[in-house]
Amino acid sequence: MKAPLELVEYRAKYYERVIKSALKAVGVDIGRLEFVLGSSYQLSKEYTMDRFKLEGITRIAVAKKAGAEVVKQTDDPTLGGLIYPLMQALDEQYLDVDAQFGGVDQRKIFTFAMENLPTIGYKVRAHLMNTMVPGLGEAAKMSASDADSKIDLLDDPKAVEKKLKKAKCVPKEVEGNGVIAFVEHVIFRALALKSGGTPKFVVERREEEPLVYESISKLKEDYAADILTPQLLKNALTVHLNELLKPIRDEFDASPDWQAVQSQAYPAEEGPVKVKKVKKEIDPARKAAALAARQNIVAKPDGHVEGKDAEKVTVGSSTEETLEKMKIASES
Amino acid sequence: MKAPLELVEYRAKYYERVIKSALKAVGVDIGRLEFVLGSSYQLSKEYTMDRFKLEGITRIAVAKKAGAEVVKQTDDPTLGGLIYPLMQALDEQYLDVDAQFGGVDQRKIFTFAMENLPTIGYKVRAHLMNTMVPGLGEAAKMSASDADSKIDLLDDPKAVEKKLKKAKCVPKEVEGNGVIAFVEHVIFRALALKSGGTPKFVVERREEEPLVYESISKLKEDYAADILTPQLLKNALTVHLNELLKPIRDEFDASPDWQAVQSQAYPAEEGPVKVKKVKKEIDPARKAAALAARQNIVAKPDGHVEGKDAEKVTVGSSTEETLEKMKIASES
Numbered sequence: 001m002k003a004p005l006e007l008v009e010y011r012a013k014y015y016e017r018v019i020k021s022a023l024k025a026v027g028v029d030i031g032r033l034e035f036v037l038g039s040s041y042q043l044s045k046e047y048t049m050d051r052f053k054l055e056g057i058t059r060i061a062v063a064k065k066a067g068a069e070v071v072k073q074t075d076d077p078t079l080g081g082l083i084y085p086l087m088q089a090l091d092e093q094y095l096d097v098d099a100q101f102g103g104v105d106q107r108k109i110f111t112f113a114m115e116n117l118p119t120i121g122y123k124v125r126a127h128l129m130n131t132m133v134p135g136l137g138e139a140a141k142m143s144a145s146d147a148d149s150k151i152d153l154l155d156d157p158k159a160v161e162k163k164l165k166k167a168k169c170v171p172k173e174v175e176g177n178g179v180i181a182f183v184e185h186v187i188f189r190a191l192a193l194k195s196g197g198t199p200k201f202v203v204e205r206r207e208e209e210p211l212v213y214e215s216i217s218k219l220k221e222d223y224a225a226d227i228l229t230p231q232l233l234k235n236a237l238t239v240h241l242n243e244l245l246k247p248i249r250d251e252f253d254a255s256p257d258w259q260a261v262q263s264q265a266y267p268a269e270e271g272p273v274k275v276k277k278v279k280k281e282i283d284p285a286r287k288a289a290a291l292a293a294r295q296n297i298v299a300k301p302d303g304h305v306e307g308k309d310a311e312k313v314t315v316g317s318s319t320e321e322t323l324e325k326m327k328i329a330s331e332s
Numbered sequence: 333m334k335a336p337l338e339l340v341e342y343r344a345k346y347y348e349r350v351i352k353s354a355l356k357a358v359g360v361d362i363g364r365l366e367f368v369l370g371s372s373y374q375l376s377k378e379y380t381m382d383r384f385k386l387e388g389i390t391r392i393a394v395a396k397k398a399g400a401e402v403v404k405q406t407d408d409p410t411l412g413g414l415i416y417p418l419m420q421a422l423d424e425q426y427l428d429v430d431a432q433f434g435g436v437d438q439r440k441i442f443t444f445a446m447e448n449l450p451t452i453g454y455k456v457r458a459h460l461m462n463t464m465v466p467g468l469g470e471a472a473k474m475s476a477s478d479a480d481s482k483i484d485l486l487d488d489p490k491a492v493e494k495k496l497k498k499a500k501c502v503p504k505e506v507e508g509n510g511v512i513a514f515v516e517h518v519i520f521r522a523l524a525l526k527s528g529g530t531p532k533f534v535v536e537r538r539e540e541e542p543l544v545y546e547s548i549s550k551l552k553e554d555y556a557a558d559i560l561t562p563q564l565l566k567n568a569l570t571v572h573l574n575e576l577l578k579p580i581r582d583e584f585d586a587s588p589d590w591q592a593v594q595s596q597a598y599p600a601e602e603g604p605v606k607v608k609k610v611k612k613e614i615d616p617a618r619k620a621a622a623l624a625a626r627q628n629i630v631a632k633p634d635g636h637v638e639g640k641d642a643e644k645v646t647v648g649s650s651t652e653e654t655l656e657k658m659k660i661a662s663e664s
Contacts, residue, residue: 043380043381045375048374055415056412059411060392060414077391078388078389078391079387079392079395079411079414079415079418080387082411082414083411
């Protein structure tokens, strides 16, 4: 098998397909969405001079702190991880964006950008963050490095069913419950987007009338009271989630092009989920070296894809709606 | 006054003039000597990709250690100082040199280059080092940041006389004696180069015949026995040193062009010596930022100038002689 970073270019293409399909699945017009590879500008003289500037004013301790939640933490990190937050900050300028969007795990990097870009003459950007959905297992957040902790956008109905069956879901416990969090932050928002109004989360029951939730607080209340049991909740989530994923999966199944990209991006026999796990275990130093060896692509260690004009993608009529759409895109 | 780093381009020109003149003063043919500014290649895509590679494999602790004797040490250093040793290593490849030469304070950076260039596919270079001449005062080495610790190549006869009068020179103490070290590592070698054979260090005495030394060990012996007193040694050194500096000073006095470069490189009223002191006290972070602000020049924090094909400059007929000449160039 090739070193995972030789695959970065294909991964970027793969992510582009998945993200576009996911946005379309919740009704976002992607006509003005543009993907820009870091390698297209991060090797320019201007960018390099700006790196010198930022590197010259950034204390090691500050760079470490900025990357603490995003860069893989080891006892003996490389310079690569220190420079990562600086580049993510500079990217705002070179992508000419008005806003950067990410999970709250990006908070320290966003703060770093806000505090340091003005020092080298660039304006502060807006930063939009969503909450992190807890992992379905014991993980604090859904993680690509723990296949069972997360739903893959291309998981088929059986995989979704299996993962949710295994998911941790303590009866009557709402706090830290990954299944409820998923319903709240992904399903409710997707339903609201698709209906253009109030979400309707339907829980079918064998002998009784279905439970229908239009608010997450009522759902949590019923869960705490064990009216909505883990079994009922999981089954309902499986149905809604598979419905949400269906158009994405259908688009993939109908696209030989996308399938080809997938097999280039994840050439191992185990399929994407397992390969992703392997990828995350690679030493960042070796990743960077392998990356550099390609000489034609630069990307963030986590495979993060920059979306120029990302803030212009959404068609929401309000800031709230825009945020909702962005959250869906990020969390799903 | 402008920020010192806005002056880097002029400093580079100034150093080029001084170094060429010093080499000529000891009889080196500089016909094949070439000066290359870092900014002419350090902003290229290839160099930047190689920085990514090195940054990806270099542990923070290793980079810190590599720069420990060269990069200004602070409690809270910036990334700039960490990256410095990586760039000095890469410079060997991009300047296409066979060897790099420096004081023994460069040892850890040279070691870093030897250990890491092969990892990214480049060959190990030879490294030549000279001993450090102790400062004339209390400093462990001659330092641009302590004007009284060092002889400037453009110091006039009176300045040399004054500095040597003030120089620490404990009677009968040979070890750690900066004046004796200067005679040994600078004067004896320059005399040997100029005569093409054995040096002759003449110590004039008022009432007696002059003392004439052809070996440093005899000189040290006489100094330990107080036959050669600090007063006699200092006077003799003043004479020999001014003789050595005369052609450099003469060339400067006869060159309006060089004088113009000097006033651009050191615009302050205090003259070069004082300005150099100010320069060294500047926070490296601010230096790097100011440097970057120029957008058209990249140089080492210490104003170090790269000499492509430097190893081909000397005309010595043996390795030893070549080394001697290089030492003179570096130490004087």
